[in-house]
Amino acid sequence: MGKTGVQSWSFINPVYIQSSGTAVGPLEGQGPLSSTFDRVHDDLHCGEDNWELAERRLMIDAVHSCLQKAGVDESNVDLFLAGDLLNQNVTGNYVARQLGIPLLGMFGACSTSMETLATAAALVEAGYSKQALVAVSSHNATAERQFRYPTEYGGQKPKTATFTVTGSGAALVSKTPSPVKIEAATIGKVMDYKIKDPFDMGSAMAPAAWDTIKTHLEDMGRVPEDYDVIATGDLSSVGTPILRDLMKQDGYDITPVHKDCGLMVYHSDQPVFSGGSGCACSAVVTYGKLLDDLKLGTYQRILIVATGALMSPTMMQQKESIPGIAHAVVLTKGEVSQ
């Protein structure tokens, strides 16, 4: 099959997630998914001197736990696909410098988690890589500096704002049979419905998630009920109802199976405004909790739709709107049980 429909890829030869690793900051560690993370840092600085180093520490931790679980040495990994939210993808680049694995740096804002996973799966399936490592990270303080104000600045944020997840998720993709199989992927289009408020990314990204999910279902000839869970990345409590209503307009009721990683990663009483966001948001939830549930057999087939707001502070000042993008990957329970 290979290319399926308009925007989807079905993997003919089975590709698997051999192992995964996650590392998070303190607030995520106090959240409901605490027990599913491999490493929880009690300090936002993660024992480092500045925020950028802290984010790098998180990615290194995630990569190391991932490789350790698979029992694979760095030297046996032939491709590293990494991305983050910082200018020039610095976290991925500097972690790759340390790992010494050939790097493909990727940027899709918060959709990078599934962008890297889908690309890795395609490259492994086609035989260009035997073992590909994917990793993404975000850090609340580096993201604040990159996109908003200094961390200690006392500006008031509206309720529609999201809170960047501090953490990193990594996964190792190969053809070695494992409990989690990568079945298909759908690459999203950039959708821009003219939302200009950088403190409301849920509204900006909902059309992208809707377009990708709808296209995915059409391409694959499926209905929402074919999935145990359709998990969006970081639509938050604002974008979630918009997406559900957009899908309903097209005759798809995703509400019973839909979850949003941004709402799963924190307790509702944590000070995170409308929910979590960032590359790490979908990554730490998928590579932790959702993979665990697949391995346990709680789920048979899930669709992860990582949503990204392709927001640039310079473009915001030039009065541009926020383009959104969403990439989807289908994960199924593999033939091999744990």
Added chain:
Amino acid sequence: MDKQKLNEQNYEKASKTYQPKPPYVLNVIKAFIIGGLICVLGELLTEMYVHWFDYSEKDAGNPTVATLILLSALATGFGVYDKLGQFAGAGSAVPVTGFANSITSAALEHKSEGLVLGVATNLFKLAGSVIVFGVVAAYVLGILRYLWSLIF
């Protein structure tokens, strides 16, 4: 309320119904109370400088402002001022303490890039526009006042 059908043309407007409205009245009340309390603190400091340190009513303003700036900078460094800002909004942004917070927070943020290119270059990243408009406004008003005095 019957929701509008969402499409590309009306999205910006129709999506408003999903976004929680900012609690304007509550925000104004909180800003009034916290902003007022900061001003009360300023008044107390002025009184203190007048009664205990022999400043005149007019001159006591300078040490008062300096003290408020110091307190705000310390609160910023201890990570308290941003939490106060989230609660009080304009109440903690408008007084001189808000100005001090914008400078201190920028300094802290860029410490990792060094003293000259980091701290010094970025110190007025947020406060710079306030200074520019303050100076320009003062200049324009100064000229107007001068012209006024020439005519009358």
